[in-house]
Amino acid sequence: MHILIVEDSRLARLELRSLLAELDLLALGLASAEPALRVDEASTVAEGILRVDALRPDVLLLDIQLPDGDGFTLLQKISHMPQVIFTTAFDHYALRAFQVNALDYLQKPIERERLALALKKARSRLPETETKSEAGEPNRPSRVKTRQDQIFIKDGERCYFVRLHEVQLFEVEGNYARAHFRDQKPMLARALNYLEQRLDPTQFFRASRQHLINLEHIQSISADVGDGLSVQLKNGRVIEVSRRQARALRELLEL
Amino acid sequence: MAQRTGSEFPEILAQSANQLAVHKPEPAAPAPSARRSQNVAYLLGQCLFWSGYFLLNCVFLVATGQLKASLVWVFLGLSVLLMAVSHALCTLYRRYAQTWGLPRLALHLAWLVPTSAALVQLALIPLIKVIAALYSSGSVTSAPPAHQASMWFVYWVQTAIILALFAVFYLAIDQFRRRRSAELAHWRTQSLLHETQLQFLRSQINSHFLFNALNNLRALIRLEPELARERLTQLANVLRAILQSEHQNSITLSDELAIVRAYLDLETLQYDQRLQVRWQIDPSTLALKIPALALQTLVENAVKHGIACRSAGGCIEIISSADPTGLIIEVRNPLGEQAAQTKQTAHSAQTAMGEQHEPDESAAHTGHGIGLRNVRARLLASMGRSARLTLEPTATSMRATLLLPQVGIPSDESSKR
Numbered sequence: 001m002h003i004l005i006v007e008d009s010r011l012a013r014l015e016l017r018s019l020l021a022e023l024d025l026l027a028l029g030l031a032s033a034e035p036a037l038r039v040d041e042a043s044t045v046a047e048g049i050l051r052v053d054a055l056r057p058d059v060l061l062l063d064i065q066l067p068d069g070d071g072f073t074l075l076q077k078i079s080h081m082p083q084v085i086f087t088t089a090f091d092h093y094a095l096r097a098f099q100v101n102a103l104d105y106l107q108k109p110i111e112r113e114r115l116a117l118a119l120k121k122a123r124s125r126l127p128e129t130e131t132k133s134e135a136g137e138p139n140r141p142s143r144v145k146t147r148q149d150q151i152f153i154k155d156g157e158r159c160y161f162v163r164l165h166e167v168q169l170f171e172v173e174g175n176y177a178r179a180h181f182r183d184q185k186p187m188l189a190r191a192l193n194y195l196e197q198r199l200d201p202t203q204f205f206r207a208s209r210q211h212l213i214n215l216e217h218i219q220s221i222s223a224d225v226g227d228g229l230s231v232q233l234k235n236g237r238v239i240e241v242s243r244r245q246a247r248a249l250r251e252l253l254e255l
Numbered sequence: 256m257a258q259r260t261g262s263e264f265p266e267i268l269a270q271s272a273n274q275l276a277v278h279k280p281e282p283a284a285p286a287p288s289a290r291r292s293q294n295v296a297y298l299l300g301q302c303l304f305w306s307g308y309f310l311l312n313c314v315f316l317v318a319t320g321q322l323k324a325s326l327v328w329v330f331l332g333l334s335v336l337l338m339a340v341s342h343a344l345c346t347l348y349r350r351y352a353q354t355w356g357l358p359r360l361a362l363h364l365a366w367l368v369p370t371s372a373a374l375v376q377l378a379l380i381p382l383i384k385v386i387a388a389l390y391s392s393g394s395v396t397s398a399p400p401a402h403q404a405s406m407w408f409v410y411w412v413q414t415a416i417i418l419a420l421f422a423v424f425y426l427a428i429d430q431f432r433r434r435r436s437a438e439l440a441h442w443r444t445q446s447l448l449h450e451t452q453l454q455f456l457r458s459q460i461n462s463h464f465l466f467n468a469l470n471n472l473r474a475l476i477r478l479e480p481e482l483a484r485e486r487l488t489q490l491a492n493v494l495r496a497i498l499q500s501e502h503q504n505s506i507t508l509s510d511e512l513a514i515v516r517a518y519l520d521l522e523t524l525q526y527d528q529r530l531q532v533r534w535q536i537d538p539s540t541l542a543l544k545i546p547a548l549a550l551q552t553l554v555e556n557a558v559k560h561g562i563a564c565r566s567a568g569g570c571i572e573i574i575s576s577a578d579p580t581g582l583i584i585e586v587r588n589p590l591g592e593q594a595a596q597t598k599q600t601a602h603s604a605q606t607a608m609g610e611q612h613e614p615d616e617s618a619a620h621t622g623h624g625i626g627l628r629n630v631r632a633r634l635l636a637s638m639g640r641s642a643r644l645t646l647e648p649t650a651t652s653m654r655a656t657l658l659l660p661q662v663g664i665p666s667d668e669s670s671k672r
Contacts, residue, residue: 008525008526009467009470009471009524009525009526009527010527011470011471011474011475011478011524011525012467012470012471012474012525014474014478015470015471015473015474018474018477044566046566065463065563067529067563067564067565067566067568068564068566089462089463089465089466089467089470090462090463090465090466107466108466108467108469108470109466109469109470109473110470
């Protein structure tokens with residue numbers, strides 16, 4: 001298990017390191033191979049972003065208040081999304097911002113048992129397929145995200161962690177895009193074209209200029225006037241597919 | 256987007272600061288409803304007093320067997336005139352004389368009461384003539400004796416006495432009412448003070464500082480147990496000072512400096528090299544009094560806005576000096592990049608409100624608000640209006656100055672005498 005600590009206090013980093021060293025990772029089932037635990041550190045948001053993308057850790061132990069911004073800024077700027085565990089001295093108001101509780105947080109001083117539990121939870125959420133693609137692939141920094149990948153969305157005061165397979169569609173709104181998942185629809189500060197490039201083309205399909213739909217969430221497809229298609233999603237939304245894209249969709253879905 | 260996220264936490268702080276600000280009750284200025292009921296009571300009193308006088312006169316007429324319609328009308332006219340004059344006197348009093356002492360008030364009453372009584376009697380003469388003319392068909396025999404100079408003098412004295420009586424009544428009631436409202440104001444101030452103290456306590460225990468300190472101490476225990484013990488004692492001292500500050504109004508600067516030093520030592524655990532402190536303490540100021548935790552709060556603000564949000568950290572300067580007017584304490588700190596940005600917008604808002612050198616509300620945007628408000632409240636409570644806190648932000652730094660007038664400072668001038 002590869003952990004990155006992002007924390008501005010030197011002593012707090014040391015404390016986390018020694019707590020991690022004391023954990024019996026094998027007994028906890030957190031590691032199976034010999035270099036059971038790898039721990040790296042960063043002390044600012046800027047450094048954190050660099051290290052996350054370069055080292056591609058499994059778990060991020062992230063302090064919320066950092067000298068050059070906060071933990072959320074970091075999460076919005078990284079292209080690799082590890083499992084995130086927040087560490088905080090007293091920021092309950094910040095954590096209340098979370099709508100989707102797909103993360104854990106630890107209050108400093110951190111209890112060893114709580115840390116172990118949080119790591120166990122993070123471990124269980126790590127994609128099984130990834131049997132550790134050793135230290136990442138630095139030569140491919142913006143790899144395509146797959147269905148198990150988590151994305152972090154911050155829309156105003158609210159923060160969301162969401163797995164891509166949960167997202168029903170992305171929809172253009174102004175220069176940005178709106179994500180639809182469960183009953184939430186927060187804004188992302190990204191253009192739809194950018195999202196299309198970053199997402200797995202076999203999972204997300206550009207139905208029209210306005211819509212990027214998740215093929216997993218298609219309920220039914222019906223023929224429209226001309227060569228067009230109408231796609232009904234599981235949430236009831238009907239998206240019209242342009243003629244040119246209809247052909248591409250047929251090809252994609254054909255056996 | 257990144258800029259947006261950067262400013263969101265201070266916004267939350269600012270919101271809570273504003274909520275606190277809203278709770279501040281308006282001082283004095285009675286509500287309009289209270290004023291209206293006061294006016295009603297006054298008018299009622301006027302009517303009662305003068306109709307009572309009128310009735311008394313009627314009773315007198317009956318008793319002396321002189322009851323005649325014409326005389327009743329004359330006395331009614333007299334009462335109405337007296338009421339008008341007394342109302343004029345009350346208005347004069349309320350406009351000009353409310354703050355006068357008793358001797359000055361008595362002096363002015365001494366000429367005002369006889370003069371107004373004379374005026375009333377003079378105004379009564381034509382009225383009597385009219386009434387006499389109306390009732391001339393009846394008994395003209397008992398013509399009003401007003402023409403006789405001696406009788407007129409008697410009536411004048413009578414009127415003056417009754418007016419003086421009214422004045423005494425009115426002033427007595429006014430005194431009573433004012434004393435009661437002063438008492439009310441006192442209680443209101445007390446509860447305000449209490450509330451301020453509570454707020455002070457709540458915001459003073461900076462939870463972020465406390466838990467970070469505890470966490471750092473935990474790491475330090477393993478590394479340097481002796482230093483950890485020392486820092487733990489310092490933490491205890493800081494906490495004790497915070498908890499005691501409710502009961503202490505002012506302490507000596509040297510006591511306050513001990514707390515500030517302990518606090519800064521603990522913050523050094525958190526910020527390491529990023530936190531530098533430069534002291535410039537005039538030894539002659541050490542024994543002077545300052546409101547407990549006033550400097551501490553300023554230093555805490557300096558750490559929050561000058562160190563915590565700057566990757567490179569910075570240097571906090573703490574300067575104390577004495578001059579004939581009192582003790583001057585200055586805290587300077589660099590400003591973080593985010594703070595300097597928001598300050599720009601905040602500054603225009605502040606000038607729009609017409610406030611100078613007090614970017615209080617604006618500073619709340621960066622979280623400066625609560626602590627500084629508390630410092631101001633404490634300054635006012637313990638040192639009165641002459642104490643002063645000014646903030647002078649520049650593009651890259653903040654300078655907070657505390658001006659504390661001292662009673663009986665051993666300044667150079669007084670020692671020469």
